[in-house]
Amino acid sequence: MNHVEDLLKSLFIMASLVEARDPYTGGHLWRVAQFSQLLAAKAGLPPRDIARIALGGFLHDLGKIGVPDAILNKPDRLTDEEFEVIKTHPSVGGRLLSGHPLAELARDAVLSHHERPDRQGYPNGLGADEVSVDAKIVGIADAFDAMTSTRPYRRGMALEAALSIIEKCLGTQFDLELGKLFLSMGREGGLDHVVGHSDAGIPLQECPECGPTIVIRRDQENGDFVYCRKCGYKTTVIREDGTFSIAETDDHGNAEELEPEVDVALIDELVMEAASVIG
Numbered sequence: 001m002n003h004v005e006d007l008l009k010s011l012f013i014m015a016s017l018v019e020a021r022d023p024y025t026g027g028h029l030w031r032v033a034q035f036s037q038l039l040a041a042k043a044g045l046p047p048r049d050i051a052r053i054a055l056g057g058f059l060h061d062l063g064k065i066g067v068p069d070a071i072l073n074k075p076d077r078l079t080d081e082e083f084e085v086i087k088t089h090p091s092v093g094g095r096l097l098s099g100h101p102l103a104e105l106a107r108d109a110v111l112s113h114h115e116r117p118d119r120q121g122y123p124n125g126l127g128a129d130e131v132s133v134d135a136k137i138v139g140i141a142d143a144f145d146a147m148t149s150t151r152p153y154r155r156g157m158a159l160e161a162a163l164s165i166i167e168k169c170l171g172t173q174f175d176l177e178l179g180k181l182f183l184s185m186g187r188e189g190g191l192d193h194v195v196g197h198s199d200a201g202i203p204l205q206e207c208p209e210c211g212p213t214i215v216i217r218r219d220q221e222n223g224d225f226v227y228c229r230k231c232g233y234k235t236t237v238i239r240e241d242g243t244f245s246i247a248e249t250d251d252h253g254n255a256e257e258l259e260p261e262v263d264v265a266l267i268d269e270l271v272m273e274a275a276s277v278i279g
Contacts, residue, residue: 002275004102004275004278005271005272005275007100007101007102008055008102008271008274008275008278009267009268009271010100011055011059011100011102011106012058012059012267012270012271013262013267014059014062014096015029015058015059015061015062016029016262016263016267017065017260017262018061018062018064018065019061020229020260020261020262021064021065021069021072021073021260022064022072022073022229023073023212023213023228023229023230024073024149024150024151024152024212024213024230025149025213026198026204026212026213026214026215026229027197027198027199027204027213027215028061028145028149029057029058029059029060029061030058030197030198030199030266031141031145031149031194031195031197031198032057032058032060032138032141032142032145033054033055033057033058033141033270034054034057034194035057035140035141035144035145035182035191035194036053036054036056036057036109036137036138036141037050037051037053037054037057038185038190038191038194039137039140039141039178039181039182039185040053040054040133040137042181042182042184042185042190043133043137043178043181045133047277048277048278049133050277051273051274051277051278052105052106052134052278053109053133053134053137053138054273054274055105055106055109055274055278056105056106056108056109056110056113056134056135056138057109057137057138057141057142058270059093059097059106059109059110060093060106060109060110060113060138060142061089061093061142062089062092062093062096062097062110063088063089063090063091063092063093063094063095063096063110064089064092064093065092065096066088066089066092067085067086067088067089068085071085071086073152073230074152074153075152075153076152076153077153087114087122087123088123090110090111090112090113090114090122090123091111091123093110093111094107094110094111097110105278108132108134108135109132109134109135109138111123111135112124112126112131112132112134112135112139113135113138113139113142114139115130115131115135115139116139116172116173116174117131117171117172117173117174117175117176118171118172118173120172120173121173128175131175133178136174136175136178137178139174139175140166140174140175140178140179140182141182143166143173143174144162144163144166144182144186144191147161147162147165148162148195148196149196150206150211150212150213152212156196159186159191159192159195160186160187163182163183163186163187166179166182166183167179167183198213198215198216199217199218199263199266200218201242201244202216202218202244203244205226205235205244205245205246207228207230207231207233207235208233208235208248209228209231209233210228210230210231210233212228212229212230212231214226214227214228214235214246215263216237216239216244216246217261217263217265217266218263218265218266219264219265220237220239221237221239222237222238222239222240223236223237224236224237225237225249225253225257226246227252227253227257227258229258229260231252232252232253232258233249233252233253234249234251234252234253234257235247235248235249236248236249
């Protein structure tokens with residue numbers, strides 16, 4: 001692995017460890033990166049820009065390392081005060097990137113993915129002309145995945161319901177032209193293979209005991225164990241004919257088994273893809 005690949009891997013691992021804290025957002029970073037990549041390509045951007053935007057999509061929530069677990073995993077809607085804490089994560093992410101040799105590749109997406117054309121976004125209330133294409137694209141991808149994914153306080157929306165909300169918010173919350181392209185992709189089926197998945201061809205599973213997501217890694221085989229990161233419930237991987245599912249057990253993982261994991265195989269692939277264009 002060369003120097004650029006090492007640096008990229010450090011960024012992907014940092015982001016993955018942040019995601020591992022939240023039992024409900026399994027695969028969120030991968031999905032946002034995929035949606036961002038698809039939208040950037042649909043917009044006709046060159047390969048280097050597409051790769052940079054996909055990287056920003058994976059790193060966009062880096063600053064949530066500074067959000068307490070009690071807020072990040074709260075099973076009810078946030079209070080105004082708690083939401084103010086959540087709103088600090090873009091700035092925290094920007095500070096975490098400071099000094100990293102590849103910081104400029106992801107800075108805009110990390111800092112500005114919650115900015116809005118109507119200046120009602122955060123952290124800086126920027127207008128449409130002040131927000132980079134990276135942040136505009138990642139902002140659409142992030143919001144869409146949040147709507148279509150299950151959270152502690154609600155089930156994920158149907159794809160069309162989420163697209164309809166984006167459509168109603170074009171020009172206010174979401175960039176008008178990029179939003180139109182995203183709607184077109186969604187209604188043509190171009191997002192179906194990403195929605196509800198944590199990796200290519202691997203659908204998210206649901207904990208049979210308490211409901212959060214259970215993520216199967218691409219390197220896991222039939223009979224391997226996977227765990228709910230909220231209640232610790234142990235399930236068994238069923239991998240047959242290229243499909244993935246889980247089977248229930250009567251057991252829970254121990255402290256060692258429930259330690260946060262990084263999907264090394266997935267990260268290595270993402271690093272190679274990015275380095276081949278950016279490096």
